[in-house]
Amino acid sequence: MALITLSASLTAHAQSQSDYGGVGLMQMPTARMQPQGTLSLTYADNDAFRRMSVNLQVFPWLEATARYTDIRYEKYSLDPNFSSQSLKDKGVDVKLRLLQETQWRPEIALGWRDMGGTGLFAGEYLVASKQFALGDHNNWGHLDITGGIGWGYLAQRGNINNPLCHVADRFCQRTDTTKGTGGQFEIDDWFSGKTAVFIGLEYQTPHAPLSLQLEYDGNDYTNERFENPIDSTLTKPPVKADSPWNWGAKYAVRENLTLGLSYQRGNTLMFNISVKADLSHNPMPQQSPKPRAYHVPDDKHQQTIGTDKANELSLLSERLQNEVGVELNAVQQNQHRLTLFHNDHSDFRSHQERIERSTRILANIAPNEIKSYEWVSVNHGMAVRTDTVNADEFKATLLGERFNQPLSRTVKSHNSSDAIQQGEWLWRKQQAFPNWDLDVAPRLKQSIGSAEKLYFYQLSVNPALTFNLTPRWQFKSEWGINIVNNYDEFNYFVDAYESDLPRVRTEVRKYYDAQDIWVERLYSRYTAKLTQNWYGAAYAGYLERMFAGVGVSVLNRDFASDFAWGVDINRVQQRSPDSALGLADYRVWTGHITAYYQPSRFPNELFKLAVGRFLAGDEGAQLSYEHKFDSGTIVGAYAAVTNVSSQEYGEGSFTKGVYISIPFDLFSVKPSQSRAAVGWQPISRDGGQMLGRPVSLYGMTDSRNPFYNEQ
Missing domain, CATH: 2.40.160.40 (monomeric porin ompg)
Structure with missing residues (x-):
């Protein structure tokens, strides 16, 4: 033994x-x-x-x-x-x-x-x-x-x-x-x-x-x-x-x-x-509706669909919204092809699951003469991708006639164009512009490792009112209402460390302590697809808690490409901590050229390199790395090194931090694309600080090569 x-x-x-x-x-x-x-x-x-x-x-x-x-x-x-x-x-x-x-x-x-x-x-x-x-x-x-x-x-x-x-x-x-x-x-x-x-x-x-x-x-x-x-x-x-x-x-x-x-x-x-x-697995069993089964229509039912398309497509829109969380905007027919324009958002993080569930619903309504379904994903008026489904192959697969062939084999994904296809508009959603949307969310701002106390926090509730003038043009107002915080325990508002750098972040204590109700953001933005692979945005107003100004950004992103790159240029002025809309004297040009790399061999890794001028006028680069686990949880780290010496920068020598982004559906039985994020920056100094821009073109075009959601 x-x-x-x-x-x-x-x-x-x-x-x-x-x-x-x-x-x-x-x-x-x-x-x-x-x-x-x-x-x-x-x-x-x-x-x-x-x-x-x-x-x-x-x-x-x-x-x-x-x-x-x-x-x-x-x-x-x-x-x-x-x-x-x-x-x-x-x-x-x-x-x-x-x-x-x-x-x-x-x-x-x-x-x-x-x-x-x-x-x-x-x-x-x-x-x-x-x-x-x-x-x-x-x-x-x-x-x-x-x-x-x-x-x-x-x-x-x-x-x-x-x-x-x-x-x-x-x-x-x-x-x-x-x-x-x-x-x-x-x-x-x-x-x-x-x-x-x-x-x-x-x-x-x-x-x-x-x-x-x-x-x-x-x-x-x-x-x-x-x-x-x-x-x-x-x-x-x-x-x-x-x-x-x-x-x-x-x-x-x-x-x-x-x-x-x-x-x-x-x-x-x-x-x-x-x-x-x-973090690798979702511990919550998801209770989403069972995918709709496909039923072969008889001749009588097929004829009814052909004579009452508007009502049938309204029913399609209702089912997509209720069962998949997809908002259908318009439907167009060009001979044997049906093109469906929908918002690039759903209840499911998996884009493939979204398309398969939506196509199951469509297959029960579309006439047999339609041989191709084109799903065009649109985000803020910008077409970001098209998924083309072979209708006959899809139906045959659902009926088990393709020897267990996966439904994904019947779908081909490719680039999208904003150009209107030649064909007949069968249905358009009644979208009255301008319209508005109200969202209320809690916010937790925290500081760990300060001199007076290990942990400072501010819990607030932030109502946000968004006016959509067109699908591409928005006005947004976000306010903060203090619920509880302990920032009044500060012994000082600004540390005594002497530096030639402007106080672009180290005066943050003043902003947290001065007001119980404040304007977090108040701005207008416009987004557009410029060409086949170019996207652009312009924005102006109170862009973040500490800065106001104007800016433009552009992004070049080929469909399903590992690489993307963009440029942002901003002219901003520091906000006053003592009044809701007041401004301080400090002004600066800030902007970066940013490269993104998501290797196809390792699709759960994302690298970002931003080179340019930071808020304090210092110049250098910020390198970021993000890793996504199978559950969808993302952890990231970043570091910024500029032409400011470690002595001039102060304690910590350079800006660095980590963060984690967790999908909401890890805590819910219902699927969701929403996320909660928590970050930790050991020391917040003035060098290597970036502007909190109100638009991320890379995030808005995520469906072109999904990272924050699933393929």
């Missing part, structure tokens, strides 16, 4: 979160990864430190973590008028899987902690993990053994010499200081200085929710920050290690909720809680 067996697969609860938020043991990391799309929120607490982290498994081989550490024994500032809270440190971690585990080979990963923050907890590591099944038929559980080598904060114990010293002398010393104003990648320090070996094991007990952990810590905690102690009687940091061994237990209360308790450094109890969500 084999008592120990090599294993290459992990059990359901083996990938626990460390106190730092990434997959690991307690203080030390492992080489393990979560399933792709797993989002984890972790809170870890002991006497000296409190850590709050967000961890995301972006790819099977890439893990990213953002974290705030509350250093409870340190003051944020010695000036109580500036800040009275304890020190909060921001950090970003990344872990890359180099080799995947096999029966004989361990999983190996390379990682960085606190790689883009202040460097207080910065460190690098190379780690390997191997799992063993215990007992006959694994009835004794699993044992996951980890061993690694660390640098920086993970290696203050310094129990081995740095092997990279034999490669180059620069690896022998580490500065352990932060360049400039922080926020940069301290590449010169990576894998240098003190080095330590760490080991650990995790025993997954036969009782599946419970796992036990033991680790040898590579950090001896002799180099902790100690500059502004809250307790003036302290002469050294209240963090010491009486033992290098940490031990603890994790218990999975539910599949997405894990509690942890550990005893660390030989003197400290640590508690943590981790909540997980799967």
